Amino acid sequence: MSLAKYKEKRNFTSTPEPQAGKSTFPDSFSFVVQRHKASHLHYDFRLEMGGVLKSWAVPRGPSLNPADKRLAMMVEDHPYDYKDFKGVIPSGYGAGIVEIWDKGSYHGIDEHGKPIDAKKLKTALKTGNLKFSLKGKKLKGDFALVKLKNAEKGNEWLLIKHRDKYAVDQPYDSEEETLKNSPINKWLAENKKPLKKKPVKKQ
Numbered sequence: 001m002s003l004a005k006y007k008e009k010r011n012f013t014s015t016p017e018p019q020a021g022k023s024t025f026p027d028s029f030s031f032v033v034q035r036h037k038a039s040h041l042h043y044d045f046r047l048e049m050g051g052v053l054k055s056w057a058v059p060r061g062p063s064l065n066p067a068d069k070r071l072a073m074m075v076e077d078h079p080y081d082y083k084d085f086k087g088v089i090p091s092g093y094g095a096g097i098v099e100i101w102d103k104g105s106y107h108g109i110d111e112h113g114k115p116i117d118a119k120k121l122k123t124a125l126k127t128g129n130l131k132f133s134l135k136g137k138k139l140k141g142d143f144a145l146v147k148l149k150n151a152e153k154g155n156e157w158l159l160i161k162h163r164d165k166y167a168v169d170q171p172y173d174s175e176e177e178t179l180k181n182s183p184i185n186k187w188l189a190e191n192k193k194p195l196k197k198k199p200v201k202k203q
Contacts (some may be wrong), residue, residue: 003052005076011094014131017089018081029118031134032103033062033085033176037184038096043174045159046078047106047132049121053078058159061101062139066163068172072145074155086183097184101174104136113142113162128157138177141166 003020012019027077028049036044036057043061056072063070083103089095108121109131116124123156124130128147142162161167195203 003077003079005077009076011092014091016087017085017087017094018079020079020081022175030080030083030103030107031136033101033136033139034086034198035099035101035178035182035184036094036096036137037098037187038089038094041184043101044075044098045072046083048083049118049125052080053082054125056145056157058160062143062161063172063174064072064139064161064168065170065172066161066167067169068161070159072157072159073153074147086175097187099183101178102136102138104134104139104201106132108132109142115194131162163199 007019028055031048032046034044034046034051036042040059043056043058044064045056047053051121053077055078057075058070058072060070067171084100086099088097107116108116108124110116110120111131111132115133121132124126128149130145131142132144133142141164144158144160144162146158148156150156
């Protein structure tokens with residue numbers, strides 16, 4: 001898996017983003033969710049695979065509610081060391097603030113929830129039906145990334161929580177799970193741009 005597109009989009013004389021990183025091949029792989037205040041506030045969902053981070057931009061952030069089907073736009077692969085990146089991208093592509101919202105380990109699973117190896121995991125990615133189990137601080141349990149067929153841009157996926165003991169039925173807002181004094185929230189407060197919260201629907 002290549003990082004050519006990642007490197008092409010960035011000027012490493014100005015950005016603090018990592019150019020590369022050591023890949024590891026344990027039984028369980030790393031995942032990270034980064035909250036990113038660029039031109040628009042969004043979440044970047046990344047799964048280690050084949051020595052790089054397969055990456056999706058999730059505008060509304062992940063959800064623990066199985067009823068939510070969160071749009072996830074697949075973007076270029078990122079280097080393995082990006083899982084630890086947080087800070088300010090000063091200019092150019094992705095300029096803004098990056099903070100780590102959640103991180104941990106994961107492993108691929110089949111349709112029955114049984115663990116699968118790295119080879120089957122890559123096959124699932126290629127077929128556009130990727131199932132996995134997360135072990136993070138906020139995100140736990142089984143999820144799926146499903147590629148939308150015949151979509152306009154061709155990189156549209158849905159991030160969906162499976163129903164398990166970690167699933168919730170109440171509305172889930174990733175923004176409510178952020179620290180009030182996080183770098184992004186401080187910037188929003190200083191620039192008088194409070195986060196807009198959607199009203200909770202009455203059951």
